[in-house]
Amino acid sequence: MSDALPTASPAPERDASPAPYDALLLLSFGGPEGVDDVVPFLENVTRGRGIPRERLEEVGRHYYLFDGVSPINAQNRALLQALREDFAGHGLDLPVYWGNRNWAPYLTDALRQIVRDGHRRVLTLTTSAYASYSGCRQYRENLAESLATLRAEGLEVPRVDKLRHYFNHPGFVEPVADGVVAALAELPEDVRSGAHLAFCTHSIPTAAADTSGPPEAHGDGGAYVAEHLDVAAVITEAVRERTGTAHPRSLVYQSRSGPPSVPWLEPDICDHLEELHGEGVPAAVMVPIGFVSDHMEVLYDLDTEAMAKAAELGLPARRSPTVGADPRFAAAVRDLVLERAATERGQAPVRCALGALGPSHDLCPVGCCPARTPKPAAAGADAPAF
Ligand SMILES: CC1=C(CCC(=O)O)c2cc3nc(cc4[nH]c(cc5[nH]c(cc1n2)c(C)c5CCC(=O)O)c(CCC(=O)O)c4C)C(CCC(=O)O)=C3C
Numbered sequence: 001m002s003d004a005l006p007t008a009s010p011a012p013e014r015d016a017s018p019a020p021y022d023a024l025l026l027l028s029f030g031g032p033e034g035v036d037d038v039v040p041f042l043e044n045v046t047r048g049r050g051i052p053r054e055r056l057e058e059v060g061r062h063y064y065l066f067d068g069v070s071p072i073n074a075q076n077r078a079l080l081q082a083l084r085e086d087f088a089g090h091g092l093d094l095p096v097y098w099g100n101r102n103w104a105p106y107l108t109d110a111l112r113q114i115v116r117d118g119h120r121r122v123l124t125l126t127t128s129a130y131a132s133y134s135g136c137r138q139y140r141e142n143l144a145e146s147l148a149t150l151r152a153e154g155l156e157v158p159r160v161d162k163l164r165h166y167f168n169h170p171g172f173v174e175p176v177a178d179g180v181v182a183a184l185a186e187l188p189e190d191v192r193s194g195a196h197l198a199f200c201t202h203s204i205p206t207a208a209a210d211t212s213g214p215p216e217a218h219g220d221g222g223a224y225v226a227e228h229l230d231v232a233a234v235i236t237e238a239v240r241e242r243t244g245t246a247h248p249r250s251l252v253y254q255s256r257s258g259p260p261s262v263p264w265l266e267p268d269i270c271d272h273l274e275e276l277h278g279e280g281v282p283a284a285v286m287v288p289i290g291f292v293s294d295h296m297e298v299l300y301d302l303d304t305e306a307m308a309k310a311a312e313l314g315l316p317a318r319r320s321p322t323v324g325a326d327p328r329f330a331a332a333v334r335d336l337v338l339e340r341a342a343t344e345r346g347q348a349p350v351r352c353a354l355g356a357l358g359p360s361h362d363l364c365p366v367g368c369c370p371a372r373t374p375k376p377a378a379a380g381a382d383a384p385a386f
């Protein structure tokens with residue numbers, strides 16, 4: 001694989017008009033904020049998804065280890081604040097709302113407020129940077145369902161679009177690369193230059209991976225894996241530019257769910273650490289590129305379980321930070337909002353993207369990340385009219 005990829009591209013000066021949009025919606029997963037929330041939250045997440053009881057009990061224990069509190073909602077509050085500050089500081093007059101798929105504040109309530117406040121064109125930012133059913137279409141299904149609820153309530157339904165996938169935007173890549181450099185600096189000096197970069201993301205069923213992204217990417221591994229491989233190469237190169245060391249890398253998976261009979265993406269991070277250790281690799285940095293902010297998958301599956309595995313092996317390891325509410329990420333969101341607004345106004349704005357894949361599509365085409373059971377999905381070429 002070539003490492004000669006561009007690792008910087010200047011963010012263009014853009015016209016600060018968000019027109020035709022009049023609201024931005026931060027759409028996220030949601031998480032429990034106390035022990036009493038855990039079971040109802042897990043019921044919301046897993047309704048109709050066929051997850052074995054034992055897996056749910058296991059995941060419930062992860063939350064109880066942290067007093068039932070996932071950091072995801074606090075992270076989203078911080079991101080909301082960062083977006084509002086960034087927009088205000090750059091003359092972008094666009095109110096920002098927040099709603100979740102699985103926990104309060106709920107998506108339907110956020111959309112209802114948007115309508116009551118008189119907004120008609122909503123742009124959505126999801127806290128998932130890649131193509132996949134769980135990371136993209138399922139959020140689009142949630143939007144369609146909430147819009148149908150509003151219509152049943154007799155409210156005027158706004159038009160809703162979704163920002164393109166941003167895994168390769170410089171404002172996502174750069175904070176991650178800096179975080180890797182910082183994590184490397186925390187490793188003992190004698191093992192630092194030999195450290196392996198284990199890029200971590202959520203495992204998904206291989207069938208879902210194969211059909212992720214637009215139909216033309218299907219069958220060849222799919223867009224989900226291709227996007228992660230591409231950004232892992234970009235980040236590795238950005239780290240080499242900063243440290244002078246070309247670290248070996250791999251893409252590995254975590255947080256497998258579902259019945260054991262169904263194949264999911266592998267290797268798992270813990271098995272991978274064992275393998276690295278067996279090969280004589282002196283240290284590892286886990287880079288959670290699959291996640292926008294810290295949440296239970298990061299705190300438990302990486303910081304608790306994978307770090308315990310590394311300690312057991314005697315393998316020096318660190319976990320690098322997620323982008324969270326980094327001001328560069330907030331600025332990237334502003335850039336993407338203005339890019340999309342200009343596109344909707346019929347202009348052809350510069351589209352910032354690093355790596356070999358280039359900028360992702362604005363509108364998910366028909367057949368993008370199909371569901372096992374077809375459901376209406378908003379903000380795509382196959383969106384129902386309201
Ligand atoms: C690709 C992907 C992302 C990244 C994109 C994105 O961020 O959207 C993601 C994020 C998250 N997943 C989360 C939590 C859970 N995911 C589960 C289950 C599942 N995730 C899946 C995929 C993904 N998940 C899949 C294919 C399943 C199997 C069931 C199904 O087919 O739907 C379950 C059920 C129990 C279990 O089996 O683990 C839970 C509790 C939380 C919140 C954590 C917190 O509370 O801090 C977050 C951010």
Ligand SMILES: [Fe+2]
Pocket residue numbers: 202
């Ligand atoms: Fe998940």
